[in-house]
Amino acid sequence: xxxxxxxxxxxxxxxxxxxxxxxxxxxxxxxxxxxxxxxxxxxxxxxxxxxxxxxxxxxxxxxxxxxxxxxxxxxxxxxxxxxxxxxxxxxxxxxxxxxxxxxxxxxxxxxxxxx
Amino acid sequence: xxxxxxxxxxxxxxxxxxxxxxxxxxxxxxxxxxxxxxxxxxxxxxxxxxxxxxxxxxxxxxxxxxxxxxxxxxxxxxxxxxxxxxxxxxxxxxxxxxxxxxxxxxxxxxx
Numbered sequence: 001x002x003x004x005x006x007x008x009x010x011x012x013x014x015x016x017x018x019x020x021x022x023x024x025x026x027x028x029x030x031x032x033x034x035x036x037x038x039x040x041x042x043x044x045x046x047x048x049x050x051x052x053x054x055x056x057x058x059x060x061x062x063x064x065x066x067x068x069x070x071x072x073x074x075x076x077x078x079x080x081x082x083x084x085x086x087x088x089x090x091x092x093x094x095x096x097x098x099x100x101x102x103x104x105x106x107x108x109x110x111x112x113x114x115x
Numbered sequence: 116x117x118x119x120x121x122x123x124x125x126x127x128x129x130x131x132x133x134x135x136x137x138x139x140x141x142x143x144x145x146x147x148x149x150x151x152x153x154x155x156x157x158x159x160x161x162x163x164x165x166x167x168x169x170x171x172x173x174x175x176x177x178x179x180x181x182x183x184x185x186x187x188x189x190x191x192x193x194x195x196x197x198x199x200x201x202x203x204x205x206x207x208x209x210x211x212x213x214x215x216x217x218x219x220x221x222x223x224x225x226x
Contacts, residue, residue: 033212043216045213055210056207106157
């Protein structure tokens with residue numbers, strides 16, 4: 001079974017641009033969560049989706065948005081990029097609406113550099 | 116809200132035992148889990164504790180004390196490949212899948 005796939009793996013953008021990242025969960029998984037990872041802050045929760053509905057959102061500005069499609073694939077968008085948005089963006093999937101043993105399956109991430 | 120504290124770095128030698136502590140503050144508690152992340156890799160699940168006590172999985176064990184809001188990950192017979200970052204995490208709420216992570220502990224194993 002294929003794991004969580006994130007595309008692209010690397011991105012370079014300039015300030016003010018917008019970016020869209022994609023995540024394909026493990027086949028059969030219906031929940032997708034997104035995290036931002038930076039050296040100083042660790043992994044910070046962005047948002048989670050189940051059955052195309054955003055269930056929870058972390059403490060990030062409105063420039064960060066996401067959505068989930070009927071096939072459970074998810075995208076996140078960051079508009080008006082700032083230097084501080086440079087980070088590794090991780091997507092994680094899980095089978096159901098809640099977690100068994102708090103297990104999530106992570107993709108390798110998209111490394112975004114904002115110049 | 117929730118917050119987790121863990122040491123930023125730990126060093127050890129091959130064959131040794133190392134303990135990585137994690138203290139947490141949560142409005143509700145739904146288990147403490149541990150993840151490992153190698154440089155450039157994806158975080159992977161290691162262990163989970165919902166009840167007080169020790170859970171053992173091979174060379175790795177995890178402990179929880181809910182009364183102390185404290186847990187630890189114990190790594191035995193350390194190998195070079197154990198050099199990685201280790202994160203403790205709690206669920207954000209009772210339902211859903213969001214996890215709140217500590218900032219991670221970087222373990223360096225030397226020969």
